[in-house]
Amino acid sequence: MMKRSFLLLLLFYVSSPVKHSLTYFLTTSSGLQTFPEFVSVSVVDGVQVGYCDSNSKTAEPRQDWVRRLFRDNPGHLEWHSQNCKISYVVLKEDIDMIKLHFNQTGGVHILQEMSGCDWDDVIDEVTAYDQFGYDGEEFTSLDLRTLTWVFKDKADTLQNKWKRVNNEINHIKYICPECLKKYMDYVNRSLKRKALPSVSLLQKTPSSPVSCHATGFYPDRASMFWRKDGEEIHEDVDHGEILPNHDGTFQLRVDLNISSVKPEDWSRYDCVFQFSGAENIITKLDKAKIRTNKEFPAAVIGVVVGLLLLLVCITGLFIWRKKKKNEGFKPANTSASSSSSHSSSAPD
Incomplete structure (x- = not known):
């Protein structure tokens, strides 16, 4: 199941030549002793670029161009680290509320959020999305046309307790696209560089x-x-x-x-x-x-890659549904004219 989730995750978010994506995968859990209580992964065009968890509470760049961006914009690292701490607190409150609502006092439970934006750099059009999954099933998603949350099945009983709209709209419609455009500028710069390999014979x-x-x-x-x-x-x-x-x-x-x-x-x-x-x-x-x-260094590489794949699989687990295996997410389209209501901007 986890392998299938990972493959679907890649299928949904492989970008086209003119379309770019910035996606945040947030996972909070209870009852897991060998995994951080909260994990946040940032992905640009299908490549992991940032990481943060409840143990470190500090944003960690995972690409050279991200490190350069942080060096050029010190406030960006601080902003991401602060958002990591805030997201940890908010998601922990959410999962505690959900468990209480469903009278779940024990066992392992996982709440996941997948939010972000896609940007078509040819027509300069942005689409945004924000979705949650709970214990491996789709839970709720934000409808940006009506500014309401659409709940799945029994989760609908939580409608009056779910208070998240304002922050989500501000981030995914305005801050996310500005961050993504800045990121793509650094990505394009990095594409011009060249690095030669070290070559070894291994057995x-x-x-x-x-x-x-x-x-x-x-x-x-x-x-x-x-x-x-x-x-x-x-x-x-x-x-x-x-x-x-x-x-x-x-x-x-x-x-x-x-x-x-x-x-x-x-x-x-x-x-x-x-x-x-x-x-x-x-x-x-x-x-x-x-x-x-x-x-043999490949063993070490294998462990690192394995852990990263496990992380992405867990954070993307709720994407896969047994009854609708071939359906992808349908993010709401936000037109360029909506930018007139822009009240917040990405950090420098």
Whole structure:
């Protein structure tokens, strides 16, 4: 179920070339001993850019361009950290109210909020959305046309106790688009930079394939392959996909099955990393240069990626519904003319 939720989450929020999104996933829980009581994740165009939880209560940038933005705009970091603390308090009050209303005194309960905005930079049109899920099911969503909350099933009995409209409208209709436009400016600047990778030969056990692993490169326009006597080979070769690192750079691997390679023939093989606008990085197949399982960094990377996927899966869990698997969210459209009522702005 969690894997399916994650796939649907990606499906709903992969942006088009002219449409960009800023989404906040907020999760508060009770009864979970191994997970922070509150977690907030910020996502721009499907990429995690910020994180905060009830333990740190401080906004943490997850991309290089976000770090640069915070350095250029010190008030932005403070603003995000303050909003993290406020959201923690508000969501905790909400989940306590819901549990009391439904007479739930024990067990594990999870309240999730997904809010944000999409911006079409061609026609300069903004759409906004704010939705809640409780214990894995859709709970309520904000209808921006009527400025009312639409509750699902038994949650409708909470109609008179749910007081959230004013703050949500101000944030998702006005502050969110301004933040998103500022973010895209920094993203576009970062696209112009280039970073070369470090390339290593890795092997889990003496009988395992040798993995040629490149990490830390940017952008993701790269390829890598094995050669024998200067010619690219495909037999006994397994190509991995380009994967993102937590700092915004990328990694790539290509494995070579050496079970049929004679020791005296090792020198005939090399790994080639090709990067747009840069010279090829060539790494000879040399047993002395192979890093073994004891120092294999992929294990650490796997743990980090696994934790991030778990976090995103949990925060996006309420998206999936058993009866309507193929229905996506339908955010309300807010026209550009609504900006005339703008009474608040994003931090500098």
